[in-house]
Amino acid sequence: xxxxxxxxxxxxxxxxxxxxxxxxxxxxxxxxxxxxxxxxxxxxxxxxxxxxxxxxxxxxxxxxxxxxxxxxxxxxxxxxxxxxxxxxxxxxxxxxxxxxxxxxxxxxxxxxxxxxxxxxxxxxxxxxxxxxxxxxxxxxxxxxxxxxxxxxxxxxxxxxxxxxxxxxxxxxxxxxxxxxxxxxxxxxxxxxxxxxxxxxxxxxxxxxxxxxxxxxxxxxxxxxxxxxxxxxxxxxxxxxxxxxxxxxxxxxxxxxx
Amino acid sequence: xxxxxxxxxxxxxxxxxxxxxxxxxxxxxxxxxxxxxxxxxxxxxxxxxxxxxxxxxxxxxxxxxxxxxxxxxxxxxxxxxxxxxxxxxxxxxxxxxxxxxxxxxxxxxxxxxxxxxxxxxxxxxxxxxxxxxxxxxxxxxxxxxxxxxxxxxxxxxxxxxxxxxxxxxxxxxxxxxxxxxxxxxxxxxxxxxxxxxxxxxxxxxxxxxxxxxxxxxxxxxxxxxxxxxxxxxxxxxxxxxxxxxxxxxxxxxxxxx
Amino acid sequence: xxxxxxxxxxxxxxxxxxxxxxxxxxxxxxxxxxxxxxxxxxxxxxxxxxxxxxxxxxxxxxxxxxxxxxxxxxxxxxxxxxxxxxxxxxxxxxxxxxxxxxxxxxxxxxxxxxxxxxxxxxxxxxxxxxxxxxxxxxxxxxxxxxxxxxxxxxxxxxxxxxxxxxxxxxxxxxxxxxxxxxxxxxxxxxxxxxxxxxxxxxxxxxxxxxxxxxxxxxxxxxxxxxxxxxxxxxxxxxxxxxxxxxxxxxxxxxxxx
Numbered sequence: 001x002x003x004x005x006x007x008x009x010x011x012x013x014x015x016x017x018x019x020x021x022x023x024x025x026x027x028x029x030x031x032x033x034x035x036x037x038x039x040x041x042x043x044x045x046x047x048x049x050x051x052x053x054x055x056x057x058x059x060x061x062x063x064x065x066x067x068x069x070x071x072x073x074x075x076x077x078x079x080x081x082x083x084x085x086x087x088x089x090x091x092x093x094x095x096x097x098x099x100x101x102x103x104x105x106x107x108x109x110x111x112x113x114x115x116x117x118x119x120x121x122x123x124x125x126x127x128x129x130x131x132x133x134x135x136x137x138x139x140x141x142x143x144x145x146x147x148x149x150x151x152x153x154x155x156x157x158x159x160x161x162x163x164x165x166x167x168x169x170x171x172x173x174x175x176x177x178x179x180x181x182x183x184x185x186x187x188x189x190x191x192x193x194x195x196x197x198x199x200x201x202x203x204x205x206x207x208x209x210x211x212x213x214x215x216x217x218x219x220x221x222x223x224x225x226x227x228x229x230x231x232x233x234x235x236x237x238x239x240x241x242x243x244x245x246x247x248x249x250x251x252x253x254x255x256x257x
Numbered sequence: 258x259x260x261x262x263x264x265x266x267x268x269x270x271x272x273x274x275x276x277x278x279x280x281x282x283x284x285x286x287x288x289x290x291x292x293x294x295x296x297x298x299x300x301x302x303x304x305x306x307x308x309x310x311x312x313x314x315x316x317x318x319x320x321x322x323x324x325x326x327x328x329x330x331x332x333x334x335x336x337x338x339x340x341x342x343x344x345x346x347x348x349x350x351x352x353x354x355x356x357x358x359x360x361x362x363x364x365x366x367x368x369x370x371x372x373x374x375x376x377x378x379x380x381x382x383x384x385x386x387x388x389x390x391x392x393x394x395x396x397x398x399x400x401x402x403x404x405x406x407x408x409x410x411x412x413x414x415x416x417x418x419x420x421x422x423x424x425x426x427x428x429x430x431x432x433x434x435x436x437x438x439x440x441x442x443x444x445x446x447x448x449x450x451x452x453x454x455x456x457x458x459x460x461x462x463x464x465x466x467x468x469x470x471x472x473x474x475x476x477x478x479x480x481x482x483x484x485x486x487x488x489x490x491x492x493x494x495x496x497x498x499x500x501x502x503x504x505x506x507x508x509x510x511x512x513x514x
Numbered sequence: 515x516x517x518x519x520x521x522x523x524x525x526x527x528x529x530x531x532x533x534x535x536x537x538x539x540x541x542x543x544x545x546x547x548x549x550x551x552x553x554x555x556x557x558x559x560x561x562x563x564x565x566x567x568x569x570x571x572x573x574x575x576x577x578x579x580x581x582x583x584x585x586x587x588x589x590x591x592x593x594x595x596x597x598x599x600x601x602x603x604x605x606x607x608x609x610x611x612x613x614x615x616x617x618x619x620x621x622x623x624x625x626x627x628x629x630x631x632x633x634x635x636x637x638x639x640x641x642x643x644x645x646x647x648x649x650x651x652x653x654x655x656x657x658x659x660x661x662x663x664x665x666x667x668x669x670x671x672x673x674x675x676x677x678x679x680x681x682x683x684x685x686x687x688x689x690x691x692x693x694x695x696x697x698x699x700x701x702x703x704x705x706x707x708x709x710x711x712x713x714x715x716x717x718x719x720x721x722x723x724x725x726x727x728x729x730x731x732x733x734x735x736x737x738x739x740x741x742x743x744x745x746x747x748x749x750x751x752x753x754x755x756x757x758x759x760x761x762x763x764x765x766x767x768x769x770x771x
Contacts, residue, residue: 003539005532011296011435012269012526015308016482018262018293019315025260025289026317032539036532039525042436043492051529058533058640060540071492074467121467123482126315178525179556210588210635225530225637235557235585268553268692269526272565273739275519275550276572282517282546283574299693300749328749331724378724380739383572 002088002137003032003060007052007067008125009040016123020066020130027134036065043071046158047246049099050175050183053159054226056100059087066090066125066133074121079109079128080154081136081145090133092124098157106154110146162186168195168253173246174228180237183230184250188223191252197221197231198251199244205231217241259345259394260289260317264309264324265382266297273380277323277387284391293322300328303415304503306356307432307440310416311483313357316344323347323382323390331378336366336385337411338393338402347390349381355414363411367403419443425452425510430503431485437494440487441507445480448509454478454488455508456501462488474498516602516651517546517574521566521581522639523554530637534580534644541648550579557585560672561760563613564689564697567673568740570614573601580604580639580647588635593623593642594668595650595659604647606638612671620668624660676700682709682767687760688742694751697744698764702737705766711735711745712765713758719745731755 004024010016017038024033036055040048048069059065070077070092078093083105090109091097097106109132111119119127132145142148162171162185171186184197197205205221207229214220214234219241224230229252231238238244261281267273274295281290293312297305305326316322327334327349335350340362347366348354354363366389368376376384389402399405419428419442428443441454454462462478464486471477471491476498481487486509488495495501518538524530531552538547550569554562562583573579584591584606592607597619604623605611611620623646625633633641646659656662676685676699685700698711711719719735721743728734728748733755738744743766745752752758 003543005536007529007532012294013296013435014432015264015294015312016435018264018291019312021291022262022293022312022316022320025291026315029260029317030289032544034532034535034539036536037526037529039527055529055533055536058540059536060543063536072469075469120480120482122479126482175528178527178530212586212589222636223634225634225640269551270553270692271689272521272551272569273692275521275548276569278548279519279550279569279573279577282548283572286517286574287546329726332726377737377739379736383739 001028001031002062002064002139003034004028004064004066004133004137005034005036005059006038007036007040007048007065008038009042009044009048009069010038012038016125019126023126023130024134027131028137031134031137040069043069045069045095047175048096049157049159052096052099062086064088064090064133064136066129067096068092068125068129069096070094070124073124079124081107081109081132081142082154083142088136090129090136093155095155095157097154099159103151103154105142106149106151107142108146108149113144113146160185162190165251168251171229171250171252173244173248173250176239176246180239181224181230181232182238182242182244183224183226183228186229186250186252187227188229189227191229192254194254195221195229195252197229198253199231199242199248203242258285258288259319259321259396260291261285261321261323261390261394262291262293262316263295264293264297264305264322265295266299266301266305266326267295269295276383280383280387281391284388285394288391288394297326300326302326302352304432305353306414306416309353309356318343321345321347321390321393323386324353325349325382325386326353327351327381330381336381337406338364338366338389338399339411340399345393347386347393350412352412352414354411356416360408360411362399363406363408364399365403365406370401370403417442419447422508425508428486428507428509430501430505430507433496433503437496438481438487438489439495439499439501440481440483440485443486443507443509444484445486446484448486449511451511452478452486452509454486455510456488456499456505460499515542515545516576516578516653517548518542518578518580518647518651519548519550519573520552521550521554521562521579522552523556523558523562523583524552526552533640537640537644538648541645542651545648545651554583557583559583559609561689562610563671563673566610566613575600578602578604578647578650580643581610582606582639582643583610584608584638587638593638594663595621595623595646595656596668597656602650604643604650607669609669609671611668613673617665617668619656620663620665621656622660622663627658627660674699676704679765682765685743685764685766687758687762687764690753690760694753695738695744695746696752696756696758697738697740697742700743700764700766701741702743703741705743706768708768709735709743709766711743712767713745713756713762717756
């Protein structure tokens, strides 16, 4: 049985995530289930895209990923199952599917084809996405999930790309993590080792290899675990130290230039 | 092996939930484990009853549910295993077992019958409920769990029922969820489609089908995922917008009347 | 397959814990995975040691425990796999391994021996510890993990031990839990049943058997679930009531003395 990974904005206060696990276990007994996370802010498609993109390379080869951040639940937005290499992605079509590249086929989830009860209008994660993910995990043929549509018709991913400038790259802070690290959209591989980051007039950070190389309270620049450059404070919070937030601008330039 | 679902008020800061999973895996290796949730407020039996009632219809058919919100741990309150249809419910007898209907047999958990060490006086979830749930998951005969008692002797569920009035139904807010939705104890199926909710003098909400039908910042009424009517704000928090809290009164009346 | 238990300070806001589960499932398909907890404060080795020590006796016999609180990630600190009885412990060598007693062998994790890609410098949990834990769970011989070193060379555990005084024992508060209970480092078995705790000039608590024996708002002393004496308020928070914090001093003396 293919494992199923879950990403939602449902949080941990309610029974919502538990019900998803219950439906998956009911529909695919014994399926390995992985919580990618449920701490995305309510309705935050950007944040979910970022987490999905970072986690993607590390998932089991044949994983079924169910990512449900769905402010449009019950409206006309489509629910889709996307094949990406050997993995499947089951999502509302609101940009999530475009967070990773390489989609080869897309099907619109159809509760009638899956012989499901008519879904509620407020909890498609339970009534539509989880049953679809369970069928994919069990190896049910894609045809029974719903009709195929064009890959090119998927909604685009909202994540901004870095912008080249005369002196380097202009990026933005994409994610503030649990440790207060400020993760940008610029990859370490896109820059020189001598790159510096200017994150406010006159405030610049030097690049280091890991957190432990920073001086106390120094805001340093390093390549984080997903390959993106991030601002960090060793044993502290760069978010607290700098006051920077998601969406704020960071300018990267070659320190030797 | 029957899957085991867990509901507690233990939160996520400590090792308490992890220890329950460890005991279940130790006592029933390979058993599928489902976290229904651990975000119930400390000692909040009402909240746990509500979450249990909402999740119940979606659980695997033969699920063993262990729900431990147990302010009376170590006192004279009984610990019980309740058979409800094809499922089992392992709980302190403080109202939790009565959150769902259809109990057919009740046994008092007996550590001597189960050949357990004498439980601590402060963590029966680990020392009594989890070993009992593991035995039920493995298919151990109920006789070995403890002696049978009358179903009618179970403590009643504290959840209030709606009260009929001359103009409709008077309900209360039962749960404020992660999204700020205000879930009442009135079922959509108990009301007309034209029902309106008055939640404060002069403040009334119209019924819609799903969140996306609301105007910006409008407090609307809709049937939520468990069948209960709820007040909601699309892409916002009805709790923040209205200031309403659990226990507050909402009056439902037929808008066409 | 041996089950794997996880303890980290990664929290629940990001995808970090989810990626660990993904790697474990990828490297050891179907392995039972247990979240011991991810709520340890960032970089808090003391707190992690305490939670590990409390959970340890309840883990499955052959459990592989991966505990990663790793402020020194990417620096010269060693990453080790420790055999403790029939269990294995995979940790950075920063005191975590010494939180439990009985280590018999220690190996330094070596990514080359395990034929892994060179780890990132910021996420060894994903790139080094999880692959090592998966190998141990699958039963790979320890030799392939890395070279053996002396048990005595492990960093010491930072948890303080109680200090005997002329009138009894002086302890400290080791942990403030989700319920506001103040757990000390003094075991119930080290004291007389008539012991009292003085936690501030003139403020003394009597010993009871369980929470329900306390009077309303009374701060009582009882033996908690890990065997340590704790200050507690029934249906309330001893932390809020007393203002005490981790590291604060509590003096235990025989009440009959």
